Amino acid sequence: MEKQVGTDRVKRGMAEMQKGGVIMDVVNAEQAKIAEEAGAVAVMALERVPSDIRAAGGVARMADPSITEAIQNAVSIPVMAKARIGHIVEARILEALGVDYIDESEVLTPADEVYHLNKRDYTVPFVCGARDLGEATRRIAEGASMLRTKGEPGTGNIVEAVRHQRLMQAQVRKVVGMSEDELMTEAKNLGAPYEVLLEIKRSGRLPVVNFAAGGIATPADAALMMQLGSDGVFVGSGIFKSENPAKFAKAIVEATTHYQDYALIAKLSKNLGPAMKGIEISSIEAKDRMQERGW
């Protein structure tokens, strides 16, 4: 019987299967195995975690394919990888490598300051960051099959991810409560494609899974983001910048599953050692904030 690859249902469905889970940034096969062992639902293959990218400065690009391949060979859970915003060829390389999901990511230096990728062109699904419903729906219309908050990557500071998730949820609720004849004006105000807003209004929710990302540093942070309505969490620098990554990773997974079991989260927050140091957002100049990348 005939089969169809790369359909919306297959691409979005892949993200649906990740719900309630933790996706961890890893830079080598050894870290990938620790993540899988701790119960991660997927890993994000990178050359450097966001806090190191921030520290190193310069241009951040797609990871060397040998790193991605080593990670793919090390684990059986899905492997995601990051391409620069608008970098058609990096995305095609990752697709050719057979990664399971591509993150068109503001953590890397954008390759195009005007256009995001036309993600409908690819068989592999994409996840993109968003700060509000306008960005979220533009990415969906370009073909993103999964969203995440941008937060402020590599800071270990949850405040931006909270801001972005709260705003998106509030904007979804507003759209759902509007009458259809008010939607076009809302589309204009948000810079949102009308058809995507209509779909949100009719179904009562975003048409794709929306994870939290950017600044999650503790099990309590992960549980907070779940409580605010995230479908799951990405943890970047938090895990492998902590003192005991294996223990830390397990604690984050458990806190995400049981985000309303406070006695449990208390228990697993004990003696984790210091979390990453973190950066106060106001100390980062606006031009150095990764969330300002993309549009």
Add this chain to the structure above:
Amino acid sequence: MINIGVLALQGAVREHVKALEAPDVNIIIIKKVEQLKEIEGLVFPGGESTTMRRLINLYGFYEPLKDFAKQKKPIFGTCAGAILMANEIVGQMEPHLSVMDMVVERNAFGRQRESFEALLKMDSIGDDVQGVFIRAPIIKTVGENVQVLARHNGDIVAAQSGPFLACSFHPELTDDYRMHQYFVKMVRESRIHA
């Protein structure tokens, strides 16, 4: 009312809850072992089987789930759920819950870019069932008491063994709820026999 649970450690739980909805069905989202006592049938959703297994161990679900199966209470597993049910997994030393006499192979069609949709002709369920295969396993072989319900290009993708139903695709991601209705019927009938 019939109480049916959906194991909610990780994965596509909401979709199963929606697909199971029926006037006489009460759906319970299972996060704690004690809740297993309240239900007559259980769904293992799609997700990541390795993640689910770790959480099954962590929260002491392993033995209670084996007991649930021993009591012949109906279980329906999709994709990762089917992997949890198999008594052998290709390339792995140990199976997970081992409730169904079948051998499964994980990610048998390849990586995500090879994920696909195809129409299936299913015994007991009907024709033109939309199969959504996402990094899907296949059922390599089944034991003699296991009935094959569907194949895709020769590969077994759905099977039933008494109260246990497994498929390698995701009926919960479509609007076609015939498999879920079939499972609800299995749970109803198990109650009559009990």
